[in-house]
Amino acid sequence: MKTDTAGSPAPTPASALQPSRTRCFSGIQPSGRPHLGNYLGAISNYVALQDRYESIYCIVDLHALTSVHEPDRLRRQTLEMAAALLALGLDPARCTLFVQSHRPEVTELMWLFATVTPVSWLQRTPTYKEKRQNQPEDVNHGLLTYPVLQAADIVLYKASVVPVGRDQAAHLELSREIARAFNNRYGPTFPEPQAAFTEAPVVMGTDGVRKMSKSIGNTIEILADEATIRRQVMSMVTDTLRIRRTDPGHPERCNVCQLHRSFGDDFEAIWDGERTARTGCVDTKRLLADRIIARFAEARERYAELMASPATVDRILDEGAERARPIAQATIAEVRERMGLR
Numbered sequence: 001m002k003t004d005t006a007g008s009p010a011p012t013p014a015s016a017l018q019p020s021r022t023r024c025f026s027g028i029q030p031s032g033r034p035h036l037g038n039y040l041g042a043i044s045n046y047v048a049l050q051d052r053y054e055s056i057y058c059i060v061d062l063h064a065l066t067s068v069h070e071p072d073r074l075r076r077q078t079l080e081m082a083a084a085l086l087a088l089g090l091d092p093a094r095c096t097l098f099v100q101s102h103r104p105e106v107t108e109l110m111w112l113f114a115t116v117t118p119v120s121w122l123q124r125t126p127t128y129k130e131k132r133q134n135q136p137e138d139v140n141h142g143l144l145t146y147p148v149l150q151a152a153d154i155v156l157y158k159a160s161v162v163p164v165g166r167d168q169a170a171h172l173e174l175s176r177e178i179a180r181a182f183n184n185r186y187g188p189t190f191p192e193p194q195a196a197f198t199e200a201p202v203v204m205g206t207d208g209v210r211k212m213s214k215s216i217g218n219t220i221e222i223l224a225d226e227a228t229i230r231r232q233v234m235s236m237v238t239d240t241l242r243i244r245r246t247d248p249g250h251p252e253r254c255n256v257c258q259l260h261r262s263f264g265d266d267f268e269a270i271w272d273g274e275r276t277a278r279t280g281c282v283d284t285k286r287l288l289a290d291r292i293i294a295r296f297a298e299a300r301e302r303y304a305e306l307m308a309s310p311a312t313v314d315r316i317l318d319e320g321a322e323r324a325r326p327i328a329q330a331t332i333a334e335v336r337e338r339m340g341l342r
């Protein structure tokens with residue numbers, strides 16, 4: 001794990017800002033089955049950090065309402081994401097997993113934080129500008145307030161480590177600024193959360209030029225059936241400088257070669273094969289598809305089992321929300337007191 005500041009994650013201050021064990025928190029949108037970018041950029045770290053920190057993970061359905069307006073789709077995708085996270089290694093015995101809207105304290109904290117957050121900070125957020133372009137007919141207020149809710153998510157649990165992909169760096173910076181603004185006005189209350197990145201903080205899509213993203217449709221769906229995974233991997237754009245099979249390859253520019261880093265210690269040998277034209281791009285893609293299919297075979301089975309038993313998933317989510325309750329309520333009580341609410 002890496003953090004975006006030097007050295008180890010947020011040093012524990014001597015004051016009582018911190019819970020007794022360093023807390024880790026992250027949120028993920030209920031976008032259905034996660035893709036390879038979600039996994040390599042964030043979920044693999046959720047799993048790894050379960051044993052290192054007291055870990056809390058949340059499916060952010062309230063955030064999703066800024067773009068998803070079909071109730072059945074939201075419900076289905078929330079279940080799918082929960083089943084996927086469990087299938088990929090989140091263990092309810094080692095972490096807390098719940099649905100954001102099941103802990104309503106976060107919406108109260110969001111309002112309280114809104115009063116310490118200058119509008120200009122929100123207007124200059126890159127994701128807000130992007131969303132305004134992507135959904136010009138639906139620039140709802142939630143899009144602007146999105147990062148305030150995200151700060152409330154993290155800070156409600158006084159988390160200091162936040163595993164995310166690089167595209168969340170600006171949101172994390174804003175969460176720190178909001179926590180700092182609160183601490184400056186009302187006295188030291190919250191630790192400043194730090195992002196924790198993996199070795200693959202930005203995974204490019206199958207087009208090789210844009211970040212892997214469901215909305216672009218350039219994903220590799222790790223929990224799909226084998227044929228889909230194979231088709232998606234084989235459709236990947238490779239080294240555009242290599243016209244003929246006999247041309248030497250440029251693995252440092254090839255997304256397929258870069259992804260091999262995450263699927264075996266032998267990526268240097270694979271790169272050598274490309275450089276010397278011993279192997280072709282098709283061979284390298286076929287090998288990658290085999291490895292992705294093998295790596296997620298067990299998770300795919302477990303995912304199917306969980307989707308066949310939604311009551312099991314719901315029970316885990318309910319227990320997670322209950323486990324989070326006392327922490328959330330304690331923070332709200334402290335904040336109300338500090339802000340002068342009777």
Ligand code: AMP
Binds near residue numbers: 029037040200201
């Ligand atoms: P989202 O689906 O936008 O909620 O993303 C869930 C998590 O996956 C966030 O921490 C993102 O930063 C991360 N993520 C999404 N796409 C990518 C990508 N292409 N590469 C690396 N991380 C990603």
Ligand code: TRP
Binds near residue numbers: 026028029153154
């Ligand atoms: N904005 C994040 C994303 O799109 C999701 C998110 C919501 C989140 N709340 C969070 C991430 C708190 C980390 C911590 O991926």
